[in-house]
Amino acid sequence: MFRNGVSKLVDNPSDDICPVCKSNRYLNPSLQFLINPECYHKMCSTCVDRIFTSGPAPCPVPHCGKTLRKRGFHKAFFADLAIEREVDVRKRVGAVFNRRHDEFETLLDWNNYLEEVEGLVFDIVEGDVKTRTIAEEKLRMYKEANKGVIEENTRVGLEEGELERRREKAEREAARQRRLAVLREEEEEKADMLKTRQSVLDRLANEDVDANTIAAQAQKIILKKTSARRALKDIPIQSNGSAMDAGLTIRGLKKKEAPAPEKPYDPFGGLDLTPARYVLQDHYENEWLGGAKKDTRHMAGGYSLQEYYARTMFEAFSGLGVFIEDEVTDRNQQPQAVVAPAVETAAAVQAAVSKTKFERNMELDDVF
Template structure:
């Protein structure tokens, strides 16, 4: 309960269940009443660290530990300038070093370690990467704007769908009331047997249900839209023909010529006849379905065995005996 208490007025959650603790950039919590009292003119200083604060920057504390709130604020502020992406670096190591540097800066500011030097590093970085920071901010702003537009579009579609469902339910209720009134009128003013009238209405209602079920059993495929705004479904895509390349002759396969200096390796057809295959494990049905046979493994083993004999030594050039 000590963590959930205002450090100034000592009010706790136990005494006041509706207590709201608020934090600012310094990370020290104050209850809402103390914030209104101390920052009546809109600005003031923190009672614990004397950091100048503004009333508009106070917000309700979400985490029990105020240090976490402070780290969240610092992380948001630092990442607004340190907004590089992985594609901005030449290698993954450089990107990881950059992320490590960002975490060190956040840790120092959160725990009040070398605050002055850390702020100098931030200012130096902002000067050296001013154009890239601005470009990435514009890019992030566009992405956020597009996401907000997609979410707003999704919200509007949901509202339209809800209105349609409510309208369908109301129409269904009105239809049931009309059918009920028609059945009552038929029973009151018709001379036919009441049992037959009820059966006729029941059969008519069942037929209408079956017809409705058949019409709704195979609806047209609709796109599914998730919270990201990306639509999935059987959409019609334009298929462009592949360009024809007529330059040059057509490809013709030619078997490679292997120059060996030693015994010739066995051919594919002679692997089984010469008895090499008896030393190999036969392939299973699943392996054979995948295109693998024992002959392939045998041929590879033989080629690896003979590979040392394939090397052809360069013959020395004849000595020049002229003159």
């Protein structure tokens, strides 16, 4: 079913009965059905010739009445005429909205254009009478307003199609030449083998030379000829119909760049997590860890002492990035309405009273 309750164009696509003359394909296997894009009502070719040969006439299907012409009839490609109609609508809309991707500044603009065209096709195919009328009027106005651009893009499309056909033809010819070259090479190799074999037999029959020596010399000759043919094959051959000839060069294309090798995923975005204030060692002497190092039960679940070392050193040095003196100064400059924290540690008070200067290095050595 179509949108808004509009029924399908054909109730039963497998129905082989002409709605005009009631001819049946079962009784007449050569019966051919034709359709017209104006209404997509099928009828046999005999009825088309009988009704529309003398000129335009209304569609004989009941409740249609659209004026049809004989030149508009053609054989349906799809059995479902709804699909046939949608394909024709897409061709008709695509011939008007034939903008190219390189005409848009951004990919978003190009996608919005494609979405608008798809919406227009949907309104014509699936819309009710009012929606189809509005869509057809929009299509007509766009065609009149952009007639020059449409003709130019049509011309460019035809040229690209011609270049593509010439390229495919050149590729097929090049493939044929390669096959012929392989066949010629195989025939030459077989001929050389037969010639060398006959030469060896003649030398064995006429000369008083060791057979192994003659065979070794013949093998060297064969290898030398094979190497010469391979070297000749590696020389690039100038083709007169290849896709890269001067007459087929497409200008204005973007240069192809080899994609950069994909790097391993870095969850930290390239951030250097190497500690700056200390050097993490592989081993530390600690009496509390003596038993854990020798007990395999601690390592059974994948636990690593290196993780413990890294975490301990990080926690020990993490306080070096806190400047108590600056925090106290900022707190004293705050308005009176803001209540400062009431709890302070003894170490913080002592650091605030003393005039010890710390190097301002706000990097936090987080190894995780």
